[in-house]
Amino acid sequence: MALNLYLDDCAxxxxxxxxxxxxxxxxxxxxxxxxxxxxxxxxxxxVITNDLILITKDPDDFEALHQADPKHPGIFVVYQDNxxxxxxxxxxxxxxxxxxxxxxGYPDRRGVPQPECLAIADQRFNDLDRS
Numbered sequence: 001m002a003l004n005l006y007l008d009d010c011a012x013x014x015x016x017x018x019x020x021x022x023x024x025x026x027x028x029x030x031x032x033x034x035x036x037x038x039x040x041x042x043x044x045x046x047v048i049t050n051d052l053i054l055i056t057k058d059p060d061d062f063e064a065l066h067q068a069d070p071k072h073p074g075i076f077v078v079y080q081d082n083x084x085x086x087x088x089x090x091x092x093x094x095x096x097x098x099x100x101x102x103x104x105g106y107p108d109r110r111g112v113p114q115p116e117c118l119a120i121a122d123q124r125f126n127d128l129d130r131s
Contacts, residue, residue, distance in 0.1 A: 001024075001101060002024045002025050002026060003025045003026070003053055003097070003101070004025070004026045004028070004050075004051065004052050004053065004073075005020060005025050005026065005027050005028070005052060005053050005054075005055055005076075006027075006028045006029075006033070006043070006046065006047045006050070006052040006053065006054050006055065007027060007028070007029050007030070007055050008030065008040070008043045008054060008055065008056045008058065008062075009030055009036070009037060009038075009043070010056050010057040010058045011055045011056050011057050011078065011093075012029050012030055013090060015090045016055075016090040016093060016094070017029055019090055019091060019093075019094045020094055020097075023094050023097075023098065025097075028050070028052055030043070033046055033050075040058065040061045040062060040065060041065060043056075044062070044065045044069075044072070047072060047073060048069075048071075048072050048073070051073050052073060053073050053074040053075070053076060054072075054073075054074070054075045054076070055075075055076045055078065055093070055097075056075065056076070056077055056078070057077075057078045057079075057080050058077075059077045059078075059079055062075055062077060063077065076093075076096075076097060076100070078093055078096075
């Protein structure tokens with residue numbers, strides 16, 4: 001099922017955007033939205049206003065924003081340690097999103113994102129979590 005996704009500045013890359021688009025998703029990038037280099041709360045407000053699921057590699061700030069305002073379309077958080085042996089590749093991220101969709105029904109069968117979802121992908125544990 002296709003998702004409407006937004007890559008924040010930390011997750012924004014040509015390759016990831018291309019792979020997500022090839023997987024059938026709609027991808028909005030900061031340059032498209034006029035939010036290049038904006039503060040995290042600006043990206044967060046943009047996804048809420050535009051009903052987009054945010055993809056970020058900035059877990060601490062967006063987990064705090066999620067806790068402060070859990071009424072949002074969803075956040076996919078990708079942890080990175082700048083270690084090529086442990087970090088997820090762009091293809092790993094796309095595959096993890098597909099696994100999250102399959103595992104938790106995200107979005108639901110009507111194609112509606114499940115609000116208040118913070119999905120976490122971490123290659124070190126090869127694990128997916130939903131809170």
